[in-house]
Amino acid sequence: MSQHHISEVPVEQREIGMLAKHREHIIDQIDELVKRTKYLELLNECQRHGLLSPGMCQNIKEYTPGRRNENEEDLLLERHRQLFKKLTQRGPRAYETIISVLESLDCKEAANVLLSVDSGSFVSLREANKSRRPGMTVVDEGVTTEGLVLSKVSKESKYQYLNPNEPLVPYTKPVQNSKRIVKKSDKCHEDAVTGTYPMCSQYNRGVLFMVNIIDFPNPGVIRNGAFKDGEELIHLFREIGFTIFPYINLNKEQYMRILKELTSSQYVENTECFVMVLMTHGNRVNQIDRAEFHDGSIAMVQTEIIAHFQASNCRKLANKPKILMFPFCRGPEPDKGVETDGRSAASPKPTAQPKRNIPTLSDSLVCYASTEGFETLRDPDTGSWYIQKFCDVMAEYAHNTSFEDILKKTQSLVQNMRTATGHLQTGNYKNIGFNKKLYFNPGFYK
Known part of the structure; x- marks a missing residue:
């Protein structure tokens, strides 16, 4: 068997995260800062300045420490503290932005507390915007890691795909500047052990439903660079x-309506595979993954999106491979990794539990760009780490490699990337009754 090789892209060297001395100073002085600020007033102003997204603010408002018999006053105090802790997770310029926010609220004593750590550190927002380096890596959690309002509308919002208010029609226009060459198959690959999902039709190979949310009500959380991800996925x-159905900047109502319409349409009647990619800001609250839409509305990933693909809702996709991709943050924490001695534990073997009836939800792979509780990373110029590596691997390997191995290779490449401060990202996927091999077999038809 011939061996294939994908050249490793050099490790990322772009800075992300607040300076350690600023982060530690906020934590050390958190009681003093809480004492000298008003919780809701500060929360709202942080959102207005683009330090926090609406979803982040809502998470703070719903924050519950988990202690019993917590009275309302203590609960508000803990949320006030949580607000400052959250601000330490913003970007390299966030510290200066926080000082500007405090000064705009006339909280000069609190501002002086932050200024005291190094008197020369403060610069105006205008100067901070001027000094922003092109291509600086940002977090896909609802705010740029700079913590600055960059513009009211993204530089990419002028681009549109399908109109959500018009009937379903596949998108056939060419994409811009994609240079990836997708290797073609010379046969229809099969696996005699597990079986293989049929993927050799010329006209019903699959349907892609791609939704790319770039702009949000808060202008500080624009996902610059995301359009590049969409273009590459369409090309791939x-x-x-x-058959491609791409949309940009949908609200929740539009997204759910189109999802239901498409999965019950003639386009999936005979399709061999269905792929859905939802690119947006995300978060995880009370162990529940959430996705944010163009108008700020929120959908619960498990109960509102994944549950839609149950056999009772999607009869036309029953027993067909379904790939659901959610390449967004699943929490606020940067993944800093841990030191290891190099040894690894053996993975437990899954126990097969065959059923006579058709499972409620099966033949599905749910793919995430990060693990629970952690953020994802995106380059404003070239796109997100996960989607770009996924497209690289698919173009190079989809002609002879099963999809689960594609995901493993993607995760491996992303996991080897680092920011200048050592932050990383670990993708994962969940197999829900996806019991056969899936080969895309590009360019080969029976």
Whole structure:
């Protein structure tokens, strides 16, 4: 068997995160800062300045420490403290922005507390915006890591795909500047042990439903660079032979309506595979993953989106492979990794539990760009780490490699990337009754 090789992209060297001395100073002085500020007033002003997204603010408002018999006053105090802790997770310029926020609220004593750590550290927002370096890595959690309002509308919002208010029609226009060459198959691959999902049709190979949320009510959380991800995905799946339905900047109502319409339409009647990619800001609150839409509305990933693909809701997709991709943050924490001695534990073997009836939800792979509780990373110029590496691997390997191995290779490449401060990202996926091998077989038809 021939060996293939993907050249490793150099490790990221772009800075992310607040300076350690600033972060530690806020934590050390948190009681003093709480004493000299008003909780709701500060929360709202942080959102207005783009330090926090609406979703982040809502998470803070709903924060519950978990202690019993917590009275309302103590609960508000803990949320006030949580607000400052959250601010330490913003970007390199967030510290200066916080000082500007405090001064705008006339909380000069609190501002002086922050200024005291190094008197020369403060610069105006205008100067901070001027000094922003092109291509600086940002976090896909609802705010740039700079913590600055960059613009009211993204530089990419002028681009549109399908109109959500018009009937379903596949997107056939060319994409811009995609240089990836997708290797083609010379046969229809099969696996005699597990079985293989049929993927050799010329006209019904698959359907891609791609939703890319770039702009939000808060202008500080624009996902610059995300359009590049969308273009690459369209190019990739078009080369594989999929029918493409891409949308930009949907609200929740539009997204759910189109999802239901598409999964019950003639386009999936005979399709061999269905792929959905939802690119947006996300978070995880009370162990529940959430996705944010163009108008700030929120959907619960498990109960509102994944649950839609149950056999009772999607009869036309029953027994067909379904790939659901959620490449957004699943929490506020940067993944700093841990030191290891190099040894690894053996993975437990899954126990097969065959059922006679059709499972409620099966033949599904749910793919995440990060693990629970952690953020994802995106380059404003070239796109997100996960989607760009996914497209690289698909273009190079989809002609002879099963999809789960594609995901493993993608995760491995992303996991080897680092920011200048050592932050990383670990993707994962969940197999829900996806019991056969899936080969995309680009360019080969029976």
